[in-house]
Amino acid sequence: MQQSIPRLSTRLLIGSGFLAAVLLIGTIGFAILEGWSLLESFFTTLLIVSTLGFSDLRPVDTYGRALTIVLILAGVGTLYYIAVTLAQSAIENQFGWGRRRQMDQQIARMRDHVIVCGYGRVGRETCRSLARHGAPFLVIDSDPARLATIQADGYLALNGDASDDATLIRAGIARARALLTAVQSDAANVYITLSARALNPSLLIIARAATTEAEHKLRIAGATKVISPYVLGGRSMASMALQPAVMDFLDLLMHSDDADTWLEELVVGPDSALQGMRVDETNLRERAGMTILAVWRADGRMLVNPPPDTILKHGDTLIVLGSRAAADRMGD
Structure with a gap:
């Protein structure tokens, strides 16, 4: 809707400018061709362009009739252009308001x-x-x-x-x-x-x-x-040169739509059955086919490849590797 405002202003400016030009040409034309005063010429031009009050027009000669025809065609066309522009703007604003309301409702549900x-x-x-x-x-x-x-x-x-x-x-x-x-x-x-x-x-x-x-x-x-996209890009290029298999593996896990395995985060909540368990007691691999790669403690410490006797605490985040279906089930 905001995008249509400059376009509407431009079109209205064009229409108004053309209408002013028609009125100016008509006023000067009648003043020259018929010898009328500028006020009378403008009044006559206004009546012709608005297509109102033809009975009030003074008699004109052949050149005056030709000018009248031109003014009628130009005036009606210009007024029609302005009317269509305003109508289109009203419709766009109405639909734009409707779209915005629908979008606000979608956002409110998020x-x-x-x-x-x-x-x-x-x-x-x-x-x-x-x-x-x-x-x-x-x-x-x-x-x-x-x-x-x-x-x-x-x-x-x-x-x-x-x-x-x-x-x-x-x-x-x-x-x-x-x-x-x-x-x-x-x-x-x-x-x-x-x-x-x-x-x-x-x-x-x-x-x-x-x-x-x-x-x-x-x-x-x-x-x-x-x-920093530049820092990440540079690190990725260097890693790809030195460890191409590792980078392909990580890219497959994180960005592929077809990969069967997935890296996921599992948060140990206050009511989680994992709270208080040792890593080797979770049996995630046997139960869900998932492997714990790391434990991110609530204080920010990262335990990579945690020992089997690591105790899981409330607030820990487990970085696990497994199927997408298993990750979704465990996440629920």
């Missing part, structure tokens, strides 16, 4: 979703990965021209400034599980992070940074994790 800020190259690939994992998410972008692209890709789109509190509240930031800010400007990412952290202190915020300075500022602003 829980534990991800908010993606920015739909550039990084944001678009982020959305593809989220969609592959079946995670609920929506996209915020300030460029109205990108809305059609986002919607064509099948994603829920919200047009607005992601650093604006009203936009984030509309996106359901209080109910979201994470916010990913991937706009191209580091300054914009900092502002978005500040706004998001103020609105939801416990939110997981992952921010994109192009420079080392921006990474430091983003952490101060409240980002939980800061990602």
